[in-house]
Amino acid sequence: MADSGRPDDRGEVRIHDSLDELATELVDYIAELSEMSVKERGFFAIALSGGSLISLLGKLCEAPYNRTVDWAKWHIFWVDERVVAKNHTDSNYKLAKDGLLSKVPVVPGHVYSINDNVSAEEAASEYEFVLRQLVRSRTVSVSESSDCPKFDLILLGMGPDGHVASLFPHHAALSEKDEWVTFITDSPKPPPERITFTLPVINSASNVAVVVTGSSKAEAIHLAIDDVASDCALPARMVRPANGKLVWFLDRSAASKLAVSQPDE
Ligand code: 6PG
Numbered sequence: 001m002a003d004s005g006r007p008d009d010r011g012e013v014r015i016h017d018s019l020d021e022l023a024t025e026l027v028d029y030i031a032e033l034s035e036m037s038v039k040e041r042g043f044f045a046i047a048l049s050g051g052s053l054i055s056l057l058g059k060l061c062e063a064p065y066n067r068t069v070d071w072a073k074w075h076i077f078w079v080d081e082r083v084v085a086k087n088h089t090d091s092n093y094k095l096a097k098d099g100l101l102s103k104v105p106v107v108p109g110h111v112y113s114i115n116d117n118v119s120a121e122e123a124a125s126e127y128e129f130v131l132r133q134l135v136r137s138r139t140v141s142v143s144e145s146s147d148c149p150k151f152d153l154i155l156l157g158m159g160p161d162g163h164v165a166s167l168f169p170h171h172a173a174l175s176e177k178d179e180w181v182t183f184i185t186d187s188p189k190p191p192p193e194r195i196t197f198t199l200p201v202i203n204s205a206s207n208v209a210v211v212v213t214g215s216s217k218a219e220a221i222h223l224a225i226d227d228v229a230s231d232c233a234l235p236a237r238m239v240r241p242a243n244g245k246l247v248w249f250l251d252r253s254a255a256s257k258l259a260v261s262q263p264d265e
Helices: 019-041 051-061 092-099 120-136 215-225
Strands: 012-016 044-048 074-078 080-082 153-156 181-184 194-197 207-212 245-251
Touching: 012 019, 019 044, 019 051, 019 153, 019 207, 019 245, 051 092, 074 092, 080 092, 120 181, 120 194, 207 215, 215 245
Parallel strands: 012 245, 044 074, 044 153, 153 207, 207 245
Antiparallel strands: 080 194, 181 194
């Protein structure tokens, strides 16, 4: 059974006993949001991260989701991408294609991968240009409080250092306020060249889910969610959707240092 922590400004915390249980609840959550968005807007604009997250989405390729999800209405983006060829093992596009997108009937024209023939800087500005067009046509909604795109769902992972997307601790990209998509060429996690959504875009989404497993991330999860010093500049702690809903999908190991997961004395 999943424990649900109290919802507060740090979001709703869902802790799972096993990876299988986490994966089941995660795909249920995604399928529900997809149904709601398609009903309300006619589209489901979802942005994926890389890393271990994709392996937890495999159940979407199985019954009942492979038949019940309205795949033709999905528009698929990347929160961050490594600037490598699309067929490179480091490519987040390749990871999602092999693990999910090639196994469900998404529309190829609705899959927005980066241009892998240009520099990181150009790839970021082209990706932002594509986003601007889709916001104009309202395929991606627009935030009421800023001009940022309002994704129906942004899925994030988190590194042991507390990074999300390709927003790393103490990196200048963390404070980017004007661009929707920026680039870095010195990622501490290889490969070094990446593009990434900026915090204003992440925090404009209708729904953000941060999916984190494993004990190597327990300390960062504690710093990201618990009441700690307010000057803590961990990227994961800066994820605070202004008008949206934040949910943390954790396993017991990742949640092991979390105050909200400890039984009351
Ligand atoms: C990437 C990411 C990155 C990832 C975290 C967690 O492309 O590297 O999008 O933010 O989600 O590093 O990765 P793991 O789940 O594999 O640890």
